[in-house]
Amino acid sequence: MSTPGFEYTLTRTLDAPVDKVWAAWTVADNYGTWASAEEVVMDARPGGTWSSVMVIPGGARIPLSGGYTEVVKNKRLVMGMNVPGRDEPVLMTIDLAADGERTQIVLSQTCDTAEERDQAEQGSNFLLDGLTAYLATA
Known part of the structure; x- marks a missing residue:
């Protein structure tokens, strides 16, 4: 079932094993390094x-927050982001697929x-x- 809205999906192949990609998204120090974020x-x-x-x-500094609705290590991460004036968080889904020493990442969101x-x-x-x-460089 799809929700009405405007969707996008981005797919890339990353030159790193899946566990390294997972750690980049889920370990605060790692995430802060590549996502231009502080106080993670x-x-x-x-x-x-x-x-x-x-x-x-x-x-400019923009405080962001949210929660995790689905976490499957090295495979899937569904994160919600709180948006002012909106009751429900905006969900972003990250799917990972190992391909030897590389990883395919699919990032999707509905707005x-x-x-x-x-x-x-x-x-x-x-x-x-x-x-x-x-x-x-990691």
Whole structure:
């Protein structure tokens, strides 16, 4: 069953084993390094919460928070992000598939409007670019 909305899906093959990719998304110090985030707190388990302060180009700081609805180690991470003025968190799904020493990542999200989708997709591409660069040096 799909919810009405505007969806996007990004797929990339990362040059790192799946356990390294998983740790990049679920270990606070790792995530902060590649996602331009500070004060990162992560409790990556169903019902657990996360928070961070995103530092965007130009120096603006944006506090973010949310929770985890589904956590399957090295396979699937469903994270919700709290959005001001919205009752339900915005969910982002990350699916990982091991391919030897490489990992396929599929990141998907459904938004309420085309504009939100376009902004979220741009932000997710920025995140995946940071992740790719981080994994190349990690």
